Amino acid sequence: xxxxxxxxTPFLYCLISAFVxxxxxxxxxxxxxxxxxxxxTSTQDSGLLDVLLPIFEKKTGYFVKTIAVGxxxxxxxxxxxxxxxxxxxxxxxxxxxxxxxxxxxxxxIMHN
Numbered sequence: 001x002x003x004x005x006x007x008x009t010p011f012l013y014c015l016i017s018a019f020v021x022x023x024x025x026x027x028x029x030x031x032x033x034x035x036x037x038x039x040x041t042s043t044q045d046s047g048l049l050d051v052l053l054p055i056f057e058k059k060t061g062y063f064v065k066t067i068a069v070g071x072x073x074x075x076x077x078x079x080x081x082x083x084x085x086x087x088x089x090x091x092x093x094x095x096x097x098x099x100x101x102x103x104x105x106x107x108x109i110m111h112n
Contacts, residue, residue, distance in 0.1 A: 033060075033061060035085060036065050037067070038067050038083035038087070039086070041069065042089075049066060071088035071093065074087075078097065086103065087109075
């Protein structure tokens with residue numbers, strides 16, 4: 001009976017709970033890391049992503065799934081958590097998007 005005493009201690013319960021939690025949050029073996037990029041059709045059509053994304057994917061090991069839509073629709077996807085990164089061109093709407101807490105780290109990378 002004494003050997004089972006340690007199973008009743010709160011420490012062991014916490015340890016087992018933490019282990020189960022960590023195992024449950026790990027990605028499956030071999031599962032690719034994916035980022036969803038919502039961008040505009042004009043950016044997609046420019047060919048820029050065809051040059052940049054293979055370099056990014058090779059360097060980071062992340063696969064980028066690109067969804068090309070209008071700026072408003074891309075930001076709506078971001079608000080709903082359907083995209084990880086937005087590449088859009090609507091400065092006033094972008095500022096509002098960040099101010100309302102839907103996004104962080106806004107950067108200007110190009111202009112037309």
